[in-house]
Amino acid sequence: DAKTTQPTSMDCAEGRAANLPCNHSTISGNEYVYWYRQIHSQGPQYIIHGLKNNETNEMASLIITEDRKSSTLILPHATLRDTAVYYCIVRSSRGNDYKLSFGAGTTVTVRA
Amino acid sequence: KAGVTQTPRYLIKTRGQQVTLSCSPISGHRSVSWYQQTPGQGLQFLFEYFSETQRNKGNFPGRFSGRQFSNSRSEMNVSTLELGDSALYLCASSLAAPNTGELFFGEGSRLTVL
Numbered sequence: 631d632a633k634t635t636q637p638t639s640m641d642c643a644e645g646r647a648a649n650l651p652c653n654h655s656t657i658s659g660n661e662y663v664y665w666y667r668q669i670h671s672q673g674p675q676y677i678i679h680g681l682k683n684n685e686t687n688e689m690a691s692l693i694i695t696e697d698r699k700s701s702t703l704i705l706p707h708a709t710l711r712d713t714a715v716y717y718c719i720v721r722s723s724r725g726n727d728y729k730l731s732f733g734a735g736t737t738v739t740v741r742a
Numbered sequence: 743k744a745g746v747t748q749t750p751r752y753l754i755k756t757r758g759q760q761v762t763l764s765c766s767p768i769s770g771h772r773s774v775s776w777y778q779q780t781p782g783q784g785l786q787f788l789f790e791y792f793s794e795t796q797r798n799k800g801n802f803p804g805r806f807s808g809r810q811f812s813n814s815r816s817e818m819n820v821s822t823l824e825l826g827d828s829a830l831y832l833c834a835s836s837l838a839a840p841n842t843g844e845l846f847f848g849e850g851s852r853l854t855v856l
Contacts, residue, residue: 673847
C-alpha cells in the first residue's frame with residue numbers, strides 16, 4: 631500500500647472549517663484514500679473514502695486532486711468534539727486485503 | 743444496530759501469563775481484524791479473519807494468535823505475556839464485500855502487563 635504524509639498537528643477554531651491535507655504521491659490506480667479519526671481512548675472511527683471523485687457525507691468532504699497524489703479532508707464546521715487524531719490511509723481495492731496501515735496521523739485540536 | 747463489542751475492556755496480567763480477548767462484530771459482518779495500539783508503535787495490524795479462516799497476518803510473533811467462530815465472533819490470545827505487550831487491542835469488523843467497505847472498530851481492550 632502507498633504511504634501517506636500528514637502534518638503532525640494543527641489547530642482549528644470552533645465553527646470554522648478544518649482542512650486536513652494528506653500527501654500520497656505514490657498512490658496507484660486501484661488504491662482508495664480513506665480517512666479515519668480516533669478520539670482519545672476510543673477506537674478509530676471511519677469518516678469517508680474515495681477513489682477519484684470528490685466525496686461528501688454527513689461528517690466531512692474529501693477532495694482528491696486530479697493526479698490523485700494528494701487529498702484534503704474538510705470538516706465544514708469544526709466543533710470541540712472533532713478534536714482527535716485524523717488518519718489518512720491508502721488501501722488497495724484488490725483481493726481480500728482488509729488491513730489498514732495507519733501512520734502517525736494529524737492531531738487536530740479544535741479551540742473555542 | 744449494535745456496534746463492535748470487545749471484552750474485557752480492561753485487564754491486568756503479569757509476565758508469563760496468557761490472555762484471551764473477545765470480539766463480537768456487528769451483526770452481518772463476516773470479517774474481523776485485530777490491531778495493537780501502543781504509544782511508541784501506533785496502530786499495528788495483527789491479523790484478519792473471514793469465515794473462520796485467517797486471511798491476513800501482520801508481523802507479530804507466534805505468541806499472538808486468534809480464531810473466528812461460525813457466528814463470526816473472534817478471539818485473540820497472547821501467550822507468555824511480556825511487558826511490551828501492554829497495549830490497547832482493537833477489533834474491527836467489516837461486511838467484507840465489497841472490498842471497499844469501511845472498518846468499524848470497537849472501543850478496545852486495554853491490557854496492562856506487570
